[in-house]
Amino acid sequence: MKTHIARNYHEMSVHAAELIIHQIKQKPDSLVCFAAGNTPLGTFSCLVEAVHGGRISLDQCQFISLDEWVGLGAADEGSCRETMDRHLFEPCRIKEKNIHFFNGTSDDLDAECKAMDDFIGARGTIDLLLLGVGMNGHLGFNEPHADFEGYSYVTELDSITKQVSAKYFPDQKDVQKGITLGIKHLMQAETVILIADGDKKADIMRKALRHEVTDEIPVTVLQRHPNVHVYMDEAAAALVR
Template sequence: MKTHIARNYLEMSEQAAELIIHQIRQKPESLVCFAAGTTPLGTLSCLVKAVHDGRISFEQCRFISLDEWVGLGASDEGSCRQTLDSHFFEPCGIQEQNIHFFNGTSNDLEAECKAMDDFIQAHGRIDLLLLGVGVNGHLGFNEPHVDVELYSHVTDLAPVTKQVSVKYFQEQKNVQKGITLGIKHLMQASTVILIADGDKKAEIMRKALHHEISSEVPVTVLRQHPNVYVCLDEAAAALVR
């Protein structure tokens, strides 16, 4: 793991964006996966600016989803797809043909998982993966005690994940399950960028970097990945030695 500690959220976001820009310049046709949620929004904003400034183009990239709330689709406010549409795909003019996302409203979620696995396999593997981390250490919806040998799968959401979910929705949603890429996908990605900000993430980042590697704290598994960049602000890094 290569750890970068920034002074604040903006600087952390800029650092992550520059790592992404470097990757896309190296391989313009990259298969890319960006987490939704609140932490990546600053990074996405930096990338949108870079596109508008002519510093980078994502035209040749293919994009896949990390996860989605079961029961929510692209038009649902607070869904992962809607978040990325609003904050990245639409501002950057990404073509729909270059986006392959989980449909959380599908009547056949297992078919959604297989379609995603097949799509990734057809493109080799994920070239670039931008991840946030939950306060319980989850990556995507890979909750504590996940089977690390899984590829795409449907999972029950941990209680803390359901509690935190309310911040994404203006109207209350009864989310109970998620559909997500598996740890196996994450570990096979060429480059992983893990971002975290704020004192609320200090304890889990301490565990991420110093706790024994265990599926009990899924983020610790990334220490076995050969090419991970960790970008933190000072608050999230407060307990990191």
């Protein structure tokens, strides 16, 4: 794992975005998976600026979903797809044909999982993966005790994830399950970027980098990946220096 410590959130976001820009310039038709949530928003802002400034084109990229709240659709505020639309896809004018996301409102979630697995399998692997980390160490909705050998699946959400979810939904949606790429997909990605900011993430980042690998803390599995770049601000890195 290559660790990069930035002075603040903005600097962290810029550095993560620069690596993404470099990777996409190397392979313009990359299969890309970006986490939604609050932590990546600064990185998305930098990417939008780069697209508008002509530094990079995302037109050839294919974008896939990391996860989605079961019961929420693309138009629901706070859903992963709605967040990505608002902060990246729409500002960058990404074509719908290049976006392949889980439908959290589907009547057949197993079919959603199979379709995603088949799509990734047809491409070989994910080229570029941007992850955040949950307070409980989850990656996507791979909650504590996730199967490290699993592909896409539907899961019950951990109690901590349910508590944190309130910040995404203005109308206090009751989310109980998630649909997510499995750890196996994440570990097969060519390049992984993990970002974390703020003192609230200091303890989990210490565990991510220093704790033995265990399914009780899913993020620790990234220690086994051959190409992970970790970007943190000083607050998140406070316990790993």
